[in-house]
Amino acid sequence: MRRPARYEHLRHLRRYREIATILARHGLNVVVEQVGLARWPGVRGRLSGTKRPEEEARARGRNLGVHLRLALEELGPTFVKLGQVLSTRPDLLPPDVLRELSRLQDRVPPFPYELVAAQIEGELGRPVERLFARFDPEPLAAASIGQVHAAELPGGQPVVVKVQRPGVRRTIEADLDILMGLADLAERYSPLADVYPFREIAGEIAATLRAELDFVREARNAERLRRLAKGNPAVYIPRVYWEYTTPRVLTLERLEGKKLSEDVAASLSPAQARRMAQALVMAVLEPMFTEGVFHADPHPGNVMVLEDGRIGLLDFGVVGHLDAPTRRRLTGLVIALLRGDTDGLVRSVVALAGVPPDVDRRRLRRDLEILRDRYYDVPLAEIDLADVIPHFFEVLRRHRVRVPAELGLVGKTLLTLQGVTSRLDPGLSILDLARPLGRRLLRRYLSPREASRRLLDRWEDYGEPLLDLPVQLHRLLLEARAGRPLFKVEVVERDELHQGLSRLVNRLAFSVLLLSFTIMMAALVVAGALLGRSEPVLRFPFIEIGVAVLAVATSALLWAIARSGRL
Structure with missing residues (x-):
């Protein structure tokens, strides 16, 4: 039996308190309240005495984006990656915050060479010294997900080897679980839930972070871009060495x-x-x-x-x-x-x-x-x-x-x-x-080809319902044949409905009368222009009489409608 959502959140209560404390320390207590963290035991007290983010920003000469960036850096590598993903979402955050989040640096100390060698042997099945002619134990760069080492293949090809940090998948999954929990709280308690689908957004962010953990996917990306760049002689994409690549180890050609x-x-x-x-x-x-x-x-x-x-x-x-x-x-x-x-x-x-x-x-x-x-x-x-x-x-x-x-x-x-x-x-x-x-x-x-493709794009919206129309009409006819009502009309205010219909009928009558005389007059004018006054029937002053009759009839109709007050 699945535990209620509230008890699921209790597993992360200590981390929730830590997140709330760090956010409040950077003047972001309003974020804590909006997300719903302030409802949890021990969190509300940590918000007391903190300033509003606007006040804190003025006090330190920083904007809100700076506060958010510093808070995410303090929360750890997963939240730094979260901020980097959020920096690609201009539909969610204002430009000044996006600029600050784009400055987030994924800085972590490298992990020891012994762990690097163990990870490579576990993934590729052989020790480092048998796989590579040379392998530099000092990393070229280190980040939260992995680090990069220079190496040389037995054939003499210079390569770079990206090795995933041991245990990082477990750490990120735990933090993503917390992120989804925060999104769930926001969906339930935040007044912004009507505007932002927090769980959906959190799911998109989680999918992006999980994709970065798969080095085979990264290798496929590199290989596809390399193939597409062959038509551009001014650009070069490094080659993937698939025999030295797994989901946790990626080996690419080293560029000079x-x-x-x-x-x-x-x-x-x-x-x-x-x-x-x-x-x-x-x-x-x-x-x-x-x-x-x-x-x-x-x-x-x-x-x-x-x-x-x-x-x-x-x-x-x-x-x-x-x-x-x-x-x-x-x-x-x-x-x-x-x-x-x-x-x-x-x-x-x-x-x-x-x-x-x-x-x-x-x-x-x-x-x-x-x-x-x-x-x-x-x-x-x-x-x-x-x-x-x-x-x-x-x-x-x-x-x-x-x-x-x-x-x-x-x-x-x-x-x-x-x-x-x-x-x-x-x-x-x-x-x-x-x-x-x-x-x-x-x-x-x-081009005609692209125009036809755009038309096909619309087919799902308009074409399929159009094809389904005969089926729907047939269903309606069966309902009618069975004597069942096709529509249900509920009259709430009969007097108002009667008055509205009266106004509609009066306006329709006036419009039909006006249109009829207009068509008749137009026909006589056209006939006169084409045949001249030589035709006996056209010598009679139809137009003059028609205009007079129209004026009298229109005046009478308007006077009658005005008296009823239903125009």
């Missing part, structure tokens, strides 16, 4: 060069910087729009300038995926934005996002129109996506339009790309660099 985070941009000429920036932009955006897969974390630490001048990409743990209908709708949104088509923009937003039924679409259209006008006459080279994207998502957030997680990841990726291109050359714009891709996308979007 310098990371952009090492500030190599200063040594590049303007032409080299532009060429590299364009290669990077195309390496991310082209597969995004054509194949629906893209490197979603192209920050300077994951971008290398190779010794032969090419761009190399690293770390494939965060890779975005878009299905075909989403890609077509996203393309439609971009084209509508560039064309200044507000109606198309609204349609694309509605098709892409979860628009609540009570959203005022007229106001949404107006706000999107204001955003469009802000950039309409600005040349592409001068449009800063770091300004456009936050404003766009701010409009959606204000109207409670919930964007799918993958689209939030697209927005975060574009912002990261803009930052990297600005590092190479502050005058570069992604939209300007992606102009050739935009022209190809526009031609394809307007």
Whole structure:
């Protein structure tokens, strides 16, 4: 027998108290209250004496995003990863908070080489010294999920080996259990539960974190992006060595060069910087729009300038995926934005996002129109996506339009790309660099094949119900033949209904009378124009008499209706 939800939460009471204490220490006691943690024993007392987050922020000269970032760092590696995932959700958080969360660093001390060797032997079945010709015991980098070591295969190929931290899966699963518990509390007690589906959001975050624990998935991402990059000679993706790869060990070709985070941009000429920036932009955006897969974390630490001048990409743990209908709708949104088509923009937003039924679409259209006008006459080279994207998502957030997680990841990726291109050359714009891709996308979007595909996308919404219509009509006919009522009408206020029907009938009678005389007059005028006055029947002054009769009849009808007060 499953224990009640409240007793399930008691298992994590100590951790709940710790979370509440850390949040309150950073002036985020309102978050504790909103989530519902303040209801638990021993938590309410920890909130007393703490300041509101706005007051705390003013006292320390920090904004709310800084407080949240510091609190997540103190809560531990899983919550740091949680913050990094939240930094890709502009539909949930305001821009200043997103900027702070994007600065979260996954800094943890490396684990000992003995554990590295044991993990590799347990996964690959042989000791490290028999698997590799050389293996550096000192890691190149360490993070909460794993760490990376330089090595060399028996054939002399230089590689990097990513080894998962022992026990990290158990730790993350325990913290995800707590996260789902917090989401459950928020669903039950938070007034924001009507706006945000907390359990659904927590489930999406949990799925993202679990995916990062599977190194085989990361290897498949790298291999797919490598295949797609073969058409781009300026970009290189490292090879996967599958015989040295398992769900907890990943072995990739080691690239030789310098990371952009090492500030190599200063040594590049303007032409080299532009060429590299364009290669990077195309390496991310082209597969995004054509194949629906893209490197979603192209920050300077994951971008290398190779010794032969090419761009190399690293770390494939965060890779975005878009299905075909989403890609077509996203393309439609971009084209509508560039064309200044507000109606198309609204349609694309509605098709892409979860628009609540009570959203005022007229106001949404107006706000999107204001955003469009802000950039309409600005040349592409001068449009800063770091300004456009936050404003766009701010409009959606204000109207409670919930964007799918993958689209939030697209927005975060574009912002990261803009930052990297600005590092190479502050005058570069992604939209300007992606102009050739935009022209190809526009031609394809307007092609008959794509038009037919968009029609097929609508089939599920409109085609299937249309095919089901004969079945529904047949069912109604059977109901009617059996003598059962097809509709149930309940009259609440008969007098009001009678008056309303009287007004409707009077207006209908007036409209029919007016329409009849108008048609008759129009026919006589046309006949007169075509035949002239030579026809005997047309010599009679029908039009003049008709107008007079119409005026008298209309006046009489209006007077009668006015007396009844039912117009």
